[in-house]
Amino acid sequence: MRLPCPICGERDLREFSYLGDAVRLHRPAPDAGTDAWDAYLHLRDNPAGRTRDLWQHEAGCGAWIVVTRDTVSHAVEGAQLAAEMRDAD
Amino acid sequence: MRINGRGRVDRGRALSFTFDGRRYSGFAGDTLASALVANDVKLLGRSFKYHRPRGLLTAGSEEPNALVTLGAGAASEPNARATMVELRDGLQVRSQNRWPSLDWDLLALNDLAAPFLGAGFYYKTFMWPRAFWEKLYEPAIRRAAGLGALSGKSNPDRYEKAFAFCDLLVIGGGPTGMMAAHRAAEAGLDVILCDEGTVLGGRLLSEDETVDGQPGADWAAAMQRDLAAHPKVRVMTRTTVTGAYDQGTFGALERIVPDAEGAPLECFWRIVAKRSILAAGALERPVAFAGNDRPGILLAGAMRAYLHRWGVVPGRRVAVFGNTDDAHRTARDLAAAGVHVAAVIDSRTDAKVQGDFPVYTGAQVCRGAGGRDGVEAIRIRTPRGEESIAVDALAVSGGWNPSLHLACHMNGRPDWREDIAAFVPRDGMVPGMTAAGACAGAFSTHGCLSAGAAAAALVARDLGRTPSDAALPEAEDAPYRIKALWAVPGRGRAWLDFQNDVTVKDVVQAAQENFRSVEHMKRYTTQGMAPDQGKSSNVAALAVLADATGRGIPETGTTTFRPPFVPVSIAAMGAGAQGMGFAPRRRTTSDAAARARGAPMIEAGLWYRASYFPQAGEATWRQSCDREVGMVRNHVGICDVSTLGKIDLQGPDAADFLDLVYTNRMSTLKPGRVRYGLMLREDGHVMDDGTCARLGEGHFVITTTTAAAGAVMKHLEFVHQCLVPHLDLAMISVTESWAQFAVAGPKSRDLLNGLLETPVDDASFPFMACGPVRLGGVAARLFRISFSGEHAYEIAVPARYGASLFDLLVARAEAMGGGAYGMEALNVLRLEKGHITHAEIHGRTTAFDIGMDRMVSAAKECIGKTMAARPGLVGPEREQLVGLAPQDGRSALLPGAFLFAPDDKAERAAAQGYVTSAGYSPTLGAPLALGFLRDGRARQGEVVKMVDHLRGAEVLCTVTDSVRVDPEGGRLRG
Numbered sequence A: 001m002r003l004p005c006p007i008c009g010e011r012d013l014r015e016f017s018y019l020g021d022a023v024r025l026h027r028p029a030p031d032a033g034t035d036a037w038d039a040y041l042h043l044r045d046n047p048a049g050r051t052r053d054l055w056q057h058e059a060g061c062g063a064w065i066v067v068t069r070d071t072v073s074h075a076v077e078g079a080q081l082a083a084e085m086r087d088a089d
Numbered sequence B: 001m002r003i004n005g006r007g008r009v010d011r012g013r014a015l016s017f018t019f020d021g022r023r024y025s026g027f028a029g030d031t032l033a034s035a036l037v038a039n040d041v042k043l044l045g046r047s048f049k050y051h052r053p054r055g056l057l058t059a060g061s062e063e064p065n066a067l068v069t070l071g072a073g074a075a076s077e078p079n080a081r082a083t084m085v086e087l088r089d090g091l092q093v094r095s096q097n098r099w100p101s102l103d104w105d106l107l108a109l110n111d112l113a114a115p116f117l118g119a120g121f122y123y124k125t126f127m128w129p130r131a132f133w134e135k136l137y138e139p140a141i142r143r144a145a146g147l148g149a150l151s152g153k154s155n156p157d158r159y160e161k162a163f164a165f166c167d168l169l170v171i172g173g174g175p176t177g178m179m180a181a182h183r184a185a186e187a188g189l190d191v192i193l194c195d196e197g198t199v200l201g202g203r204l205l206s207e208d209e210t211v212d213g214q215p216g217a218d219w220a221a222a223m224q225r226d227l228a229a230h231p232k233v234r235v236m237t238r239t240t241v242t243g244a245y246d247q248g249t250f251g252a253l254e255r256i257v258p259d260a261e262g263a264p265l266e267c268f269w270r271i272v273a274k275r276s277i278l279a280a281g282a283l284e285r286p287v288a289f290a291g292n293d294r295p296g297i298l299l300a301g302a303m304r305a306y307l308h309r310w311g312v313v314p315g316r317r318v319a320v321f322g323n324t325d326d327a328h329r330t331a332r333d334l335a336a337a338g339v340h341v342a343a344v345i346d347s348r349t350d351a352k353v354q355g356d357f358p359v360y361t362g363a364q365v366c367r368g369a370g371g372r373d374g375v376e377a378i379r380i381r382t383p384r385g386e387e388s389i390a391v392d393a394l395a396v397s398g399g400w401n402p403s404l405h406l407a408c409h410m411n412g413r414p415d416w417r418e419d420i421a422a423f424v425p426r427d428g429m430v431p432g433m434t435a436a437g438a439c440a441g442a443f444s445t446h447g448c449l450s451a452g453a454a455a456a457a458l459v460a461r462d463l464g465r466t467p468s469d470a471a472l473p474e475a476e477d478a479p480y481r482i483k484a485l486w487a488v489p490g491r492g493r494a495w496l497d498f499q500n501d502v503t504v505k506d507v508v509q510a511a512q513e514n515f516r517s518v519e520h521m522k523r524y525t526t527q528g529m530a531p532d533q534g535k536s537s538n539v540a541a542l543a544v545l546a547d548a549t550g551r552g553i554p555e556t557g558t559t560t561f562r563p564p565f566v567p568v569s570i571a572a573m574g575a576g577a578q579g580m581g582f583a584p585r586r587r588t589t590s591d592a593a594a595r596a597r598g599a600p601m602i603e604a605g606l607w608y609r610a611s612y613f614p615q616a617g618e619a620t621w622r623q624s625c626d627r628e629v630g631m632v633r634n635h636v637g638i639c640d641v642s643t644l645g646k647i648d649l650q651g652p653d654a655a656d657f658l659d660l661v662y663t664n665r666m667s668t669l670k671p672g673r674v675r676y677g678l679m680l681r682e683d684g685h686v687m688d689d690g691t692c693a694r695l696g697e698g699h700f701v702i703t704t705t706t707a708a709a710g711a712v713m714k715h716l717e718f719v720h721q722c723l724v725p726h727l728d729l730a731m732i733s734v735t736e737s738w739a740q741f742a743v744a745g746p747k748s749r750d751l752l753n754g755l756l757e758t759p760v761d762d763a764s765f766p767f768m769a770c771g772p773v774r775l776g777g778v779a780a781r782l783f784r785i786s787f788s789g790e791h792a793y794e795i796a797v798p799a800r801y802g803a804s805l806f807d808l809l810v811a812r813a814e815a816m817g818g819g820a821y822g823m824e825a826l827n828v829l830r831l832e833k834g835h836i837t838h839a840e841i842h843g844r845t846t847a848f849d850i851g852m853d854r855m856v857s858a859a860k861e862c863i864g865k866t867m868a869a870r871p872g873l874v875g876p877e878r879e880q881l882v883g884l885a886p887q888d889g890r891s892a893l894l895p896g897a898f899l900f901a902p903d904d905k906a907e908r909a910a911a912q913g914y915v916t917s918a919g920y921s922p923t924l925g926a927p928l929a930l931g932f933l934r935d936g937r938a939r940q941g942e943v944v945k946m947v948d949h950l951r952g953a954e955v956l957c958t959v960t961d962s963v964r965v966d967p968e969g970g971r972l973r974g
């Protein structure tokens, strides 16, 4: 599997480490309540199809990226820098 | 038998080899298989289950029968396919799966028990009782049924792995692949061409056909020279592409040229290609009939390969049995080579056959008769009745199956083509892959050349290049004209899967027992589950299943093809990771000095650290450790602490960032000061602890524990980039850039002042101060911090000065009654002070548990703060950090032991806590430990029972404060 790092270009899977669903970008406010924090930390969809998840180009530039891919076909649509996605929010 | 004037072996170079101890000779260019055929050796192995005598079936990597063991001792290699082994001088070969010998195999008794060993016998016979399976049935079956065995010794052979990249990967170097590679390269693409043979050419090497007016093999040789010389092409022979993976990644196994001095045996490649052309050719399939597994019964195309490539024929009276025009080539070529063709049997009634031999159309071979030395006669059934023909070899063809395996590796399903009675790849099964030539159902040479050129043109256009429109070389375009024939009806066992001993009857029985799905049939009969993955049997087996269940072949479908296409040794895939190659070694700058002093090294993650520094007269590690602890408490000790993670953070917002990741406030820290810090995970549990030094207004260096250095770096990068990217700062790990040594003990300042260009004192450098210093002309960093609880410093220099600074510090310390100390003493010192390590912050403890909840600032937000306040994470029900002292003052305490109330039964449900770290304190003269005890902080002075069932220990302990030495911290500041 190859992932397109927005900084380094397409690289082998082994250079990346996986964190999980990109929902981790949206940290609740301290007073958001138990349900919001529970959802943020623990509740995940398990989609058959399109998914967006967080990877780090750990053995490369160190960038955290959000990869859009398909869990059925394994096709990778693209990747964006997590830092830039935050700014866009 | 060797045929004069045929084949492309080098008859000037004879090679000698042994098979089961007997000496034979062959020629350079022979495979082990062709050399054995030349020597009239027919019996090459015993079958997996029934120990049936078996000989060659094929001439390629799909060979199911001729598996042998190469070499002897530790370097022996089991299950080598004789068809793929390049003959070399002195090669030692042994047959497999026989006892005591190949000719006289006692386990052939299994063959007599065959009625009991049919489909599903594992499931039926050995169901009950369960315990018998592991103890009795399975070991017995494994002894009797199997392939070659590993030597059981460490493999001394070398393997390698490598990566390659290209625009176009061409898989297979026959006419299709060569043409595709050449055309694509001419169009400007970077091409890798892989072929599992020793030379390119594919079927052209095995046929007597012409291309462009010259013999096919000569045309292929010229083409190979052109391709090898082409700057855009990399030709990889002896390289089998083993798997197709996501995003154009392929696995490939290269067998290195034998005898290449010092070379590895194999190299496992990972090839990344923008596009791929599958030109893998086709594999011939046998026809099932009774006794079709006798030695001497080969595939018709394999017989031609042996004749044309190696000039050998496995018999003197050969019959040919087939159902296509292609099979007749075998009779034609054998006759032309002067071999007696006893008969041609064609199952098609309308077959047109010409030649100087008896021809039977509309006929079938219904039995191969003979013994362990091979086939002696065949029985044929014609429209006029049955008759026997004496032969010593039979060439069989049931047609050809396109080698579409790689196209199916990403779960795609192929299409059935009735006109060629075979499956072909469907477009788009593997993104970016185009199947061309025989693997797509084009079986003539002309068809292959033209398909290769067309596929290259498609790829070139797709990648923005202009394809060449040069004319194709002239080649045969003979028709194929198959009429499907899978199995000849009749009594006796007709073999489908030679490698796993599966017969037509087994498949029919599976259908009768309602294992009608092809996947169920496969698992019930084990058809296709041997190392060859059913390359010669899958299609015939499912055709038999389709017939038995009254369905068509397309509805019956195929089983799933999975990588690898050929067996790949784990040693090749894991090349480089054997022994110490399994994990990299990280060494500190004091490593050589520590080893020179006889220090045993212990692993700390990937690091190696000195555990203690033994001195003359010390018989045990404890003696060394006690001395080193005393040295630090009374004089001065030197310890390499470079393995602690160091992260440099700079930027106007670095302070705000550290406030977010640490529980306590770092923004109020003054430049030139250090603060202890605690980090939580977002779920509220402790992640790590360490120090945070502010070197300047916007410049911090933080330390992490050795164990968590990588995880903390990753966490900080996550928090910065994913949660607060607006904060202006940058960070980098500088763990390996700085060598850092603890200088600890009452004489530490005296030692340092003897080295520093500007001495320090309490006023200029109080406890928790930090700043730049110089020594010996080198700029260094000094931190007044202490893990030992003594007046202590850590001094950091650029790593290139580490080795010399360590020597200097130790020499000075020794002159002052101190010296180097290792991990054992470090651990005792911190236990005496109640300092935590990852034994305590093991991922399930909170700041509250370790008594640091006051360090979670109420005035600001931090990672983990909200979840740390969850119900259940604070309160008296929590197990809290305590110290433990044995009541008798001498019994050892054991990490991992559980804590109970003294009168409670020592069982899990009654456990109130556990011991995390323990040691012997020479300062206190008694053992001590840290552990977690329910509501422990409120229970100081109580007695608890430490029980370790594994090591058989039970010790009554007093609960103490976690800090046992100098609780007021006077030594730190003095």
Ligand SMILES: [Zn+2]
Binding pocket: A005, A006, A007, A008, A009, A057, A060, A061, A062, A063
């Ligand atoms: Zn990158």
